[in-house]
Amino acid sequence: MPQLDILQIFQGIATMVGAEPLITIGRILLIAIGIAFVFLGAKGILEGLIMIPMGVGMAAVNAGVLYLSATTMGTIFVDPMVSDPVKLIEVLQINFLQPIYTFTFSNGLIACLVFMGIGAITEVEYVMMAPFKSMTIAMFAELGTLVTFPIAVFAGLNFQEAASISVVGGADAPMVLFTSLILANNLFVPITVVAYLYLSLTYGGYPYLIRLLVPRRFRGIKMEMKKSNITAGEKITFAIITCTILCLLFPVAAPLFMSFFIGVIVKEAGITRMVEFLEGPLLYGSTFFLGLLLGVLCEANTILNSKVFILLILGMLSLLLSGIGGIIGGYVMYFITKGKFNPVVGIAGVSCIPTTAKVAQKEVFKVNRQAMILPYAMGASVSGVITSAVIAAIFITLFR
Amino acid sequence: MNASVGPLFLVGLTYLIAVIISFGVAVIISIIVGIINRKSNSAAADSSPK
Numbered sequence: 210m211p212q213l214d215i216l217q218i219f220q221g222i223a224t225m226v227g228a229e230p231l232i233t234i235g236r237i238l239l240i241a242i243g244i245a246f247v248f249l250g251a252k253g254i255l256e257g258l259i260m261i262p263m264g265v266g267m268a269a270v271n272a273g274v275l276y277l278s279a280t281t282m283g284t285i286f287v288d289p290m291v292s293d294p295v296k297l298i299e300v301l302q303i304n305f306l307q308p309i310y311t312f313t314f315s316n317g318l319i320a321c322l323v324f325m326g327i328g329a330i331t332e333v334e335y336v337m338m339a340p341f342k343s344m345t346i347a348m349f350a351e352l353g354t355l356v357t358f359p360i361a362v363f364a365g366l367n368f369q370e371a372a373s374i375s376v377v378g379g380a381d382a383p384m385v386l387f388t389s390l391i392l393a394n395n396l397f398v399p400i401t402v403v404a405y406l407y408l409s410l411t412y413g414g415y416p417y418l419i420r421l422l423v424p425r426r427f428r429g430i431k432m433e434m435k436k437s438n439i440t441a442g443e444k445i446t447f448a449i450i451t452c453t454i455l456c457l458l459f460p461v462a463a464p465l466f467m468s469f470f471i472g473v474i475v476k477e478a479g480i481t482r483m484v485e486f487l488e489g490p491l492l493y494g495s496t497f498f499l500g501l502l503l504g505v506l507c508e509a510n511t512i513l514n515s516k517v518f519i520l521l522i523l524g525m526l527s528l529l530l531s532g533i534g535g536i537i538g539g540y541v542m543y544f545i546t547k548g549k550f551n552p553v554v555g556i557a558g559v560s561c562i563p564t565t566a567k568v569a570q571k572e573v574f575k576v577n578r579q580a581m582i583l584p585y586a587m588g589a590s591v592s593g594v595i596t597s598a599v600i601a602a603i604f605i606t607l608f609r
Numbered sequence: 610m611n612a613s614v615g616p617l618f619l620v621g622l623t624y625l626i627a628v629i630i631s632f633g634v635a636v637i638i639s640i641i642v643g644i645i646n647r648k649s650n651s652a653a654a655d656s657s658p659k
Binding site: 336337340341343344347348351355358359362363368371439443446447450451454455458592595596599600603604607 | 616626627631634635
């Protein structure tokens with residue numbers, strides 16, 4: 210009669226018992242974090258759109274480890290480490306999320322798909338109404354990116370890794386994914402997870418930063434609203450010229466620029482069916498798989514890295530400094546315009562479309578119900594996307 | 610990459626290029642909006658009763 214080891218039936222438990230203690234603890238911790246993400250996402254404390262699929266993926270992948278052979282442990286979700294072409298063909302037929310990872314993640318396509326959707330929901334009219342003001346604020350809101358980079362180098366990261374984590378300060382998660390995939394492939398999972406985690410927290414954290422740095426009397430400043438006469442033709446002209454010039458200057462980031470501006474152009478051209486596709490199924494479908502893939506990539510064996518702790522600190526520092534920089538930019542505009550500019554608009558320079566702009570307007574409304582700043586905030590936000598993409602492109606060009 | 614180039618120099622260079630390009634984009638916007646508005650203004654003037 211054959212001997213039966215009960216743990217052979219429940220391999221998820223067997224691999225937990227059989228693994229090194231550090232990996233076992235890591236798996237349990239990641240399962241707990243995954244479950245927490247789901248609940249926090251469902252309650253709206255974190256961004257549910259990304260955190261719920263990510264949390265489910267994290268919990269499932271760390272629970273679902275099995276023996277692939279007598280001595281090898283792994284999962285049948287995805288293998289991000291495979292590089293041998295023959296082995297890749299094999300795992301494409303076994304790991305159910307491998308096709309999505311191989312064909313959309315490792316080449317940055319998923320970031321571009323999300324960017325097409327973001328382009329389709331972005332209104333460039335606001336930046337065209339006040340281009341210099343919007344760009345000035347956006348440049349100040351890159352403070353986190355610029356200060357974090359040398360700090361990360363001094364903390365022991367190489368230039369590529371430092372550039373990838375500092376891009377978190379641009380508050381554009383697809384851009385972080387794209388940059389880290391190219392520059393720091395070994396760390397792209399923890400860097401991107403850190404980016405999405407902190408970006409989900411901006412909605413809850415930035416209001417406190419605004420209240421701390423902008424006194425009540427400044428928060429209530431009413432801004433003059435000009436009637437916009439910018440036509441769709443002008444917006445298309447701006448989008449195609451800027452796209453072409455940026456692609457010419459930074460070919461390495463051309464896929465990102467093209468993806469963003471094609472969304473803008475399709476929207477302004479009034480091709481309704483395509484806009485519905487880009488801003489609906491494409492954006493939400495890509496975001497769903499992005500979250501799910503990031504979750505399943507958080508397997509203890511893959512993500513446990515001595516640099517994760519430092520990435521957590523640097524990511525937070527980067528976003529915090531960018532928020533502070535944005536508000537400093539708001540104050541600079543306040544003084545330049547002799548008190549006619551609400552400094553709270555500055556926080557919207559930290560792109561994260563449209564979250565930071567909404568946060569800014571919400572905080573202003575709490576003080577003065579008649580103070581409308583949203584168009585200026587959206588302008589700063591759109592400029593933030595452009596400046597973040599430019600800085601990411603420079604980093605990629607310099608350190609690739 | 611030249612090993613003697615430090616992170617502060619690189620970040621300064623990055624920021625300088627980013628500032629130039631961002632304000633370049635703002636100039637492009639101003640030109641586009643300016644040109645088209647001027648055209649529409651002159652068209653309006655041409656069609657006004659004399």
